Amino acid sequence: MTQNQGPYDCIVVGTGPAGMICALALAAKGINTAIVGPAPNLEDSRTTALMAASKEFLVNIGIWSALEQDFTSLEKMRLIDGTNRLIRARETTFDAAELKLPAFGYNILNKNLNRLLGDLIEQTDNLTHVAGTISAVRSDAKTASVTMAGGAKLQAPLVVGADGRRSVVRECAGIEVETWTYEQSALVLNLAHHLPHYNVSTEFHRETGPFTLVPLPGRESSLVCVERPEEAERLKKLSDEELALELEKICHSVLGKFEVISERQVYPMSGLKALKLAGNRSVLIGEAAHAFPPIGAQGLNLSLRDVAVITDLAERTNKQDGDLGSEDVLKAYEKHRWSDITSRTSAVDLLNRSLLSSALPVQVLRSIGLYTAATISPLRKLLMREGIAPSWRLPRLMRSS
Numbered sequence: 001m002t003q004n005q006g007p008y009d010c011i012v013v014g015t016g017p018a019g020m021i022c023a024l025a026l027a028a029k030g031i032n033t034a035i036v037g038p039a040p041n042l043e044d045s046r047t048t049a050l051m052a053a054s055k056e057f058l059v060n061i062g063i064w065s066a067l068e069q070d071f072t073s074l075e076k077m078r079l080i081d082g083t084n085r086l087i088r089a090r091e092t093t094f095d096a097a098e099l100k101l102p103a104f105g106y107n108i109l110n111k112n113l114n115r116l117l118g119d120l121i122e123q124t125d126n127l128t129h130v131a132g133t134i135s136a137v138r139s140d141a142k143t144a145s146v147t148m149a150g151g152a153k154l155q156a157p158l159v160v161g162a163d164g165r166r167s168v169v170r171e172c173a174g175i176e177v178e179t180w181t182y183e184q185s186a187l188v189l190n191l192a193h194h195l196p197h198y199n200v201s202t203e204f205h206r207e208t209g210p211f212t213l214v215p216l217p218g219r220e221s222s223l224v225c226v227e228r229p230e231e232a233e234r235l236k237k238l239s240d241e242e243l244a245l246e247l248e249k250i251c252h253s254v255l256g257k258f259e260v261i262s263e264r265q266v267y268p269m270s271g272l273k274a275l276k277l278a279g280n281r282s283v284l285i286g287e288a289a290h291a292f293p294p295i296g297a298q299g300l301n302l303s304l305r306d307v308a309v310i311t312d313l314a315e316r317t318n319k320q321d322g323d324l325g326s327e328d329v330l331k332a333y334e335k336h337r338w339s340d341i342t343s344r345t346s347a348v349d350l351l352n353r354s355l356l357s358s359a360l361p362v363q364v365l366r367s368i369g370l371y372t373a374a375t376i377s378p379l380r381k382l383l384m385r386e387g388i389a390p391s392w393r394l395p396r397l398m399r400s401s
Helices: 017-028 051-061 064-070 112-122 168-172 230-237 238-248 298-320 327-356 360-375 377-386
Strands: 010-013 032-035 049-050 072-074 076-081 092-097 105-109 127-130 134-139 144-148 155-158 158-161 177-193 202-205 209-216 220-225 258-260 265-274 282-284
Touching: 010 017, 010 155, 017 032, 017 127, 017 209, 017 298, 032 155, 049 051, 049 298, 051 064, 051 298, 051 327, 064 105, 072 209, 072 282, 076 168, 105 112, 112 144, 127 134, 127 202, 127 360, 134 168, 144 158, 158 168, 168 282, 177 209, 177 230, 220 230, 220 238, 230 238, 230 265, 238 258, 265 327, 265 360, 282 298, 282 327, 298 327
Parallel strands: 010 032, 010 158, 032 127, 076 202, 158 282
Antiparallel strands: 049 105, 072 105, 076 092, 134 144, 144 155, 177 220, 177 258, 177 265, 202 209, 209 220
16 A cells, blocks of 8 residues: 555545445556545444446456455345235246356445455555544645544545435535435345355345345355334344344244344434535545445445446546546536436335235235246346346446456
8 A cells, every 4th residue: 555645536425335335446547545444344244235237347346356256155145025914026036147157246344344455455555544533525627635533634635425324425526315214224244044045035025024034155144034013123132042033033944044243233324315416526435325225235336336437437547637526527427327216216115115015906916017027038047137236227337348
């Protein structure tokens, strides 16, 4: 890593996976970058699944080879209607081989991903980690100034806000947000099981929300169990043996006997969408721009499409000796990302609410939708491709080279 006190070409605020990947991508394209935030979180036992297009992006910026050994491939997606309603959908399994892909995606423990990304940041030229938090971002006609909590200042033409739902970058840009909540909480933990998962991700659609088992190495899987808040808290308080047995019953022992192998975490379910994506010489990525329930592995994958677009714009502008934080760049970023973010946020919200609805017409529509997905090949392949990434406007850096 080249230590540099600036000025920088870009300052990325936030050291979660989206922020770290953004900083690495920009540095790989010759952008002198600072990433601001605390040391990466090496205690997070949750997992993240990256879809095939996100993996292609990591290949294209030269970091996939340093990460791939810690990922587990997701070769099939199995959807099961676990409700007790009158109208139930048929079971459906999607196979990546139908798209001539080795896998739909790749799952990794967050603590392992953060560790690997942190190591890469320390080894990368053109990239400086500035430890700490920020208090303000101000801009003028030529530059943005980031004030650290201790009073020090960093300058760059462009700031990338990857600082989460309570983004200081977003607040300083005067960007308002739309927020909403659900009467649901997600219980998150990791399990060992007696039967092999065969690299199949299994999702039960239940009245309270999805129950999703995602493969990890060996005979282990990560679990996201969406429940009513009081039930999620009840489950969290059970002993390991009691909890394992209850979870096993919910999924009808699809992977045999369970053993809890991580801490349990409960997260209230909510959503957020920024009403603008850029301003104040800043662009928003990740949960600073959009956040929604953990359904269909859409969260970080949507964020990496943000990263791919701003990296591409910054690289092109830099090659032309242009202003990375100009209104033209900010407007281009917003134009490229708005429809994808809006459509994905709406789709996840609609799918989640359809699970919660007891209305018979909604049950019928869900059942018909999954039936056609299972039986009509062209529609089936379209749904699989679109689940990976929006093919109609896939960022350049996510395409196969």
